[in-house]
Amino acid sequence: MKKLHQLYNVKKDIDIRDIKTNSKLVTPGDLFVCIMGVTVDRHDFIEEAIKRGAKAIVVNRDVNYDIPTIKVSNPNDELNKLLIKFYDDPFKDLILIGITGTDGKTTLATIIQLLIGKDKCMYIGTNGVSYNDVTLDTLNTTPAIEEIYKYAYIARKAKLKYIVIEASSEAFFHNRLKDLLFDVSILTNITRDHLNVHKTIKNYLKCKSLLFKQTKNSGFSILNKKDKYFHYLKKICPGKVYTYGSKHTHIKLINYQNTNKGTLIKFQLNKRTYLINSPLIGCFNVDNLLASILLCDILKTDINRVINNISNIYVTGRLENLDFGQKYTVILDYAHTPNALLQVLKHFKKQKRNKIITLTGSAGGRDKEKRSIMGKIVLKYSDWVIFTMDDPRYEDPESIIKQMIGKIKKKNYEIIVDRGRAIKKSLTIAKKDDIVLILGKGRDNYMMIKDFKIPYCDYDIIKDYFDDKK
Known part of the structure; x- marks a missing residue:
C-alpha cells in the first residue's frame, strides 16, 4: 500500500491499495489506470471502476469525476513506471526467466521451478502461481503486467531468488509484458497456433521474438537448435546464446531409452557424461529436461541438487x-x-x-x-x-x-x-x-x-x- 502523494505530485493523502487496468477487477482503494488495449479503451470503463471503489484514476484526457485524476500523455507508458514505484522495483533483486514457444511452456517452466526448488523459484503460468507451499489462480497463462509486478513483490518478500514465467504470444500481442526486461529467455519450439489472433505465422513469430528482444544485454538466451526459427531468433538475441536439442549444442544428448517408469537419458555437459532416470515420458520431454539442466548449470545451481530433484518432477495435466x-x-x-x-x-x-x-x-x-x-x-x-x-x-x-x-x-x-x-x-x-x-x-x-x-x-x-x- 502507498499514499497517492508518494506516487504523484498531489496533495490528496489517500491510501492506494492496488493498481488495476481491468475495471471488473477493481476493489475499494484501487488506482485505476486507463490504458489503451488492442481493441478497448479503458477510459470507457471509468464509471464502472469508480462504482467498484477506485479512489483515483490515471488518464490521458480531460475528464470530470469526483476523485483524484492524474493526467499523463500516455497511460500505457506510465503503467510500468507507476508499478515500479508502487512495488518498490521488485525485479531488482530477482532473476526473471521467460519461456516462450507453441508447446511445452508449462512443462519446461514447471521443471525449472522443481529443479531449482520451490523455496527459491516462483512459477507463473497456465497452472497459476506457485512457490513454497503456496498456490494461487490466475486468469491467463501470462497475467496482466500489474499482476506480474504484484507477484514479483510477493516473491521478494518471500526471499525467493527466481521467477519463471510462461510468456505467451498473446501476452506480447496485448502488451501484458510491455517494457518488462528478462534476465533469461528460453525457446521450446514454434509451430502454428493462435492465428485467429496473429493472422499469419510471420506475425506470430514477431510476437514470440519480443521475449528475446526484451532480454537484458547482460542476460542470456537458451534456444532449441532443432527449431525451424533457431537462426532467426539467434540473430536478435542481445546477450549470449546457449543451445540444446541436438548433439552439437552446449548440452549434448547422447541417447535416451523409454522405460516403464519414464525415460533413461544419457547426456554430456561440461565434458562430463551423466546418466539419469527421468519420470517424464516422450522425446519432447527429453528436450525440456535438458534445457532445464542447462539453465541450472548456467545459473551455477549445484548440479547434485539438480540431479537429485529430477525424481521429484511432476507436471499436472501434462502427459x-x-x-x-x-x-x-x-x-x-x-x-x-x-x-x-x-x-x-x-x-x-x-x-x-x-x-x-x-x-x-x-x-x-x-x-x-x-x-x-x-x-x-x-x-x-x-x-x-x-x-x-x-x-x-x-x-x-x-x-x-x-x-x-x-x-x-x-x-x-x-x-x-x-x-x-x-x-x-x-x-x-x-x-x-x-x-x-x-x-x-x-x-x-x-x-x-x-x-x-x-x-x-x-x-x-x-x-x-x-x-x-x-
Whole structure:
C-alpha cells in the first residue's frame, strides 16, 4: 500500500491499495489506470471502476469525476513506471526467466521451478502461481503486467531468488509484458497456433521474438537448435546464446531409452557424461529436461541438487499417467495443437501393445485452419477416436468437430459432443493394454461456454468413473 502523494505530485493523502487496468477487477482503494488495449479503451470503463471503489484514476484526457485524476500523455507508458514505484522495483533483486514457444511452456517452466526448488523459484503460468507451499489462480497463462509486478513483490518478500514465467504470444500481442526486461529467455519450439489472433505465422513469430528482444544485454538466451526459427531468433538475441536439442549444442544428448517408469537419458555437459532416470515420458520431454539442466548449470545451481530433484518432477495435466488400478493406460494431457498431438501420438504409437483410443476436440474462437490438420493426425495414429467439445465459446461444437473430420474417408471415429460422456465412453470401451489418450484440456477446471467459465475438469470425470466402479 502507498499514499497517492508518494506516487504523484498531489496533495490528496489517500491510501492506494492496488493498481488495476481491468475495471471488473477493481476493489475499494484501487488506482485505476486507463490504458489503451488492442481493441478497448479503458477510459470507457471509468464509471464502472469508480462504482467498484477506485479512489483515483490515471488518464490521458480531460475528464470530470469526483476523485483524484492524474493526467499523463500516455497511460500505457506510465503503467510500468507507476508499478515500479508502487512495488518498490521488485525485479531488482530477482532473476526473471521467460519461456516462450507453441508447446511445452508449462512443462519446461514447471521443471525449472522443481529443479531449482520451490523455496527459491516462483512459477507463473497456465497452472497459476506457485512457490513454497503456496498456490494461487490466475486468469491467463501470462497475467496482466500489474499482476506480474504484484507477484514479483510477493516473491521478494518471500526471499525467493527466481521467477519463471510462461510468456505467451498473446501476452506480447496485448502488451501484458510491455517494457518488462528478462534476465533469461528460453525457446521450446514454434509451430502454428493462435492465428485467429496473429493472422499469419510471420506475425506470430514477431510476437514470440519480443521475449528475446526484451532480454537484458547482460542476460542470456537458451534456444532449441532443432527449431525451424533457431537462426532467426539467434540473430536478435542481445546477450549470449546457449543451445540444446541436438548433439552439437552446449548440452549434448547422447541417447535416451523409454522405460516403464519414464525415460533413461544419457547426456554430456561440461565434458562430463551423466546418466539419469527421468519420470517424464516422450522425446519432447527429453528436450525440456535438458534445457532445464542447462539453465541450472548456467545459473551455477549445484548440479547434485539438480540431479537429485529430477525424481521429484511432476507436471499436472501434462502427459499425466493416471493409475486407478485399471488394466489399461490412461493419459491426461493438454495437447491442443497439431504439433503437440503429433508428438504425443507418435510416442505412444511406439509404445502400444494393443489399441490407442484418443479423445480430442478443438477450441472455439481459435485458429480454424488447424482443425482439419489435427483431425488427420489423430485419425492416422489412433485405432479409435472420440471427437468431443473443447471450450466451444460462441461456436457450435458439432460444427467444430465436422471441420476436424473434414473430407477424411477413414471411419475409425465417433462423435460424442458432451465431453463428460465422451470420456466415460473412452474408458468403458478400453481393454487390457489399451492406451486411452484424453487430450486438449489437461487439468483445466472449467469449460468455456460463450464468455462463461463453467466448472468442469477432465480429471474429476475420470476419477468419478473409477470411483463408481469400486
